[in-house]
Structure formats: C-alpha cells, structure tokens
Amino acid sequence: MRGLIEEDYTTKEGEFVINIGPQHPSTHGVLHLKVWLNGETIIKIQPHLGYIHRSIEKMSERLSYRNFIFATSRMDYLAAHINNEACALAVEKGLQIEATPRAKVVRTILSELTRLSSHQLWWASTGLDLGAVTPFFYAFREREAILDIMDETCGARLTQNYMVPGGLMNDIHPNFQKRTKEVLKQIKEKFKEYDDILTGNVIFINRTKGVGYLSKEDALSYGVTGPTARASGLSCDIRKWAPYSAYPSVDFEEILDTEGDSYSRYLIRMKEMKQSVSIIEQLIDNIPEGDFQEKTKNVIKLPKGEFYQRVETPRGELGVYIVSEGMSSPYRIKYRSPNFSNLSVLPTIAKGYKIGDLVAIMATIDLVIPDIDR
C-alpha cells in the first residue's frame, strides 16, 4: 500500500517526471497521471484520483431505496442504464421479488443498446486519441440514433433513470420496437464502414499491435474485468457466468482473445457490438405482454442483511453491495466499479512502452473517470 500512496521513487540522472492532466475540474473526466520517464520510455506511472469525487455512496445512505438509483447514472455516464439496472436488481434481491417478464426483456434490450452506444463512443474516442478525427463523426451518427430511442422511451439521452425496483418506470413507447429495428438495420450496414476506416488502417495497426501487453495472470490478480480482461483470455462475462434479466434466454457468444495487446482489446469490442445487435434482434420481436412493473410497497424496507448484485457494464463488472439494517434507507452502499480496477493495472502494462503508446493503452482500456471517483 505504501508504494501506491507515497512517491518513494527517486529519479536517477537523465530521468524526469511529467504530469499528464488534470484538465479543468469542470470537464467530465479528469485523471491525473504522474509519469516517470527515461527519455521517452515510461518507468513508472502513478494515477492521482479524486478530482471528480461526489460521494455518491455516502449520499445514498440518506436516500430511500427508490431514490438512490438516480445518482448511479452519474457514475458511468456512458452506461447509466446498466448502473440503474444493477441497483434495481439489488433492491429486488432484498425484497425477494422479480421484475415482470416484460420488464426483464425490455431491460435487456435497453442494456444492450447502452452497450452499443457506449462502444461506439469508445470507438470514436479511440480514433480521436490516435489521431483519426473522422471516426468520431461517423460513430456519433449511429450513437445519436440509439440515444433517440432512449430519449423517446425513457425521456433522457444519458441519465435515463428508467429502472425502478420491480420493473420499469413507464411502459415502453409505442414506437420503441419500430425505431429499434430501424436503428439496428442502420448500424449493421455501418459496421463494414467502421472496419474499412479504422480496423484495417495501417497507421492504427502499427500504433496498437503489440502495445500494452496484459497477461492473463495480471488481469486476474488486478481484478480486471470486461473486454480488457477478455482480450487476455480471461473469461469473465457476467452475462454468461451469473445471468440476470433476460440473458438466460438469449443465445450469444462470449468473445475471447489471447493476444492481450491494445489491438486485441480493440477487436474484442468491435465483435461485442455485433453480439449486442444479435441479442437485441432475438428479443425485439418477443417482448411479452403484461405489466411493466411489479407492485411494490409505497415505502420500500429491505430486511436486515447484505445483498450483492453484479452486472456486466460495457467496461466490466459492476457490483452493488447493500447493507440493510431494516430501515427505509440503506445502512451502507458500496459500488465495485469496473474502471477502478481497470485503471489499477495501467502502471503495470504501460511500463517499458513509449509515452505515445500510453495514449493507445489508455484509449483501449476505455476508462470513464467519474466511475473511478464516484
């Protein structure tokens, strides 16, 4: 622990320290990396956190079990839906109820749409980080179409707050199925465009192939999850290992690779987008009729005990841990956020590479800073 907190490294001759970040605190993701360099080679990295800490966990302790969910939209703002779902599932576990079949299927569809939009933004920003500006505009074209679905059904583009314990806040919009099918058709056509413009590009391949190697052992010992770990051959998809909502009934593949470098992390996410499309296609015509919400009491009180629910966000495993004392608000809430663990492996995998490679490594780990600080 001492090595993590104190700067116990003394620079030798020819070595120097530079600070990458932070930008202005009002920007959405502020990370400060202190980098020790020998020429251009990275010797050591120390992340400094806390620039965007909002004490969401502490804040939740005075909110009721219905109300604390909204705050999690601000953690991983690219996967707000999945965060909300994790909280709703954890409360449902405590109440020993299950969402209605209709709510379960709609939740899964919306989660996969969130994953698609999140991966598209990641693809856009990866291109931008590595000097390709064009992908940014192309990815936002499809992402906007997905956010329109969210806007129409949930009433917001990013911070939806559509999940309540027991199901959904409202029924889906009558246009939901039609619009989703249109968007899927559009996205499927554009996948080839994505590959043409960035996947096969020689400059992109040279900058990412063999850069930032993460071994399976390191991924396991640092608790890395999500596509970052799956690129190293670590099977960790919560949708397969501990299925929730409608995932047990759908057929999909867990994408695994053994390379473990930046390019392989890139390919995993590109393939995951196609899997998400296939999951939505299986479910969109089979939304069961019925209630969209299970009846819950006006004031939700969880029995005394501890409840843990984990879900797969686009960046890895999110865990929601609720300690209840039998009151109407939680005694303690702890989030196990995927980005915190994924960031902790950055000093290990960036060591020995050049400073330009650090950008590629950070881009392909896909960090969302508000999720690290919470």
Next chain:
Amino acid sequence: MFLKNYILTVFRSIKSLLKGMKVTGYYFTHPKNILTQEYPDNRATLQMFERFKGEVVMPHNTNNEHRCTGCQACEIACPNGTIKIITKQELTADGKKKKRLDTFVYHHDMCTLCNMCIIACPSDAIVMAQTFEHSVYDKKMLKKILNAPESKLMEGVE
C-alpha cells in the same frame, strides 16, 4: 525476399489507407447523407420527444385552476430537495378547515430531472415539460413558483 516483402507491405499499407479514404470520399461527394443539424438555425422545427424531461411544470386550466392538493408526496419523493411546498389552512363552503396549497417552489437549478416526483404525485398535478433552453443570467431566476397567482384547486380533486 526482403525487398519483395518490403514492397508488398508498402502496397498493402497504401491500399488500407485508400480503403478508408474511399469512405470519407463517399460522404464528401454525397452531402445528402450527412445528418448534421445546425442547432440554432433549426429552432423553429426542432421538436423534443413527448417524454423528454425538460422541467417540472404545473398545468392550469382556463379557470386558473390546478390539481395540486398540497399533499407533499413529491417533496418526499424528491432525492435532492428540489421541491418545497408551503401550505395554508382554508375554510371550505361547509365551514371546515382544510389544508390547501399556498406556494409550490421548484428549484430548477437543483433538479436532476429524475421523474420521481411525477410518478409520486397521486393527483397528476405536475408534469414534465419539453423545454430545453434553460440558461439564464442569474441563478435566482431558476427558482420558480409553479402555481399561478390566485390559482385554486380544481373541483373534484381530493
């Protein structure tokens, strides 16, 4: 052998770049496929979705009547303390004292638009409006009083 590989790599690299240029070239020559909207120019036609959460409003009918009974369910449901309801005692026609709404204070600057107050309201008194241009010069202007002056409770709403 080395030279052959080198030349092949050069050609493959150029091919991969041209492949990408083909996509950008297509959009360069087909401006109709571009979806960008220029925001302040399209203000007249820009329509938000009907569920879009812009701000909380209280609809009034033509007789300046609203549906809010002052039960404070929304105030309890709000996670941020955005809503403050001030009530008053009023005499009804048969001489009984009843709690009625005096002022519905809504702090738009604190609101996260989570929709919890709308689903908590038992008499459908408040709804979300589809407005989206909320910038003002003074923060105080975002503190709003939702019930219109001299407005009354609608007949038949308990």
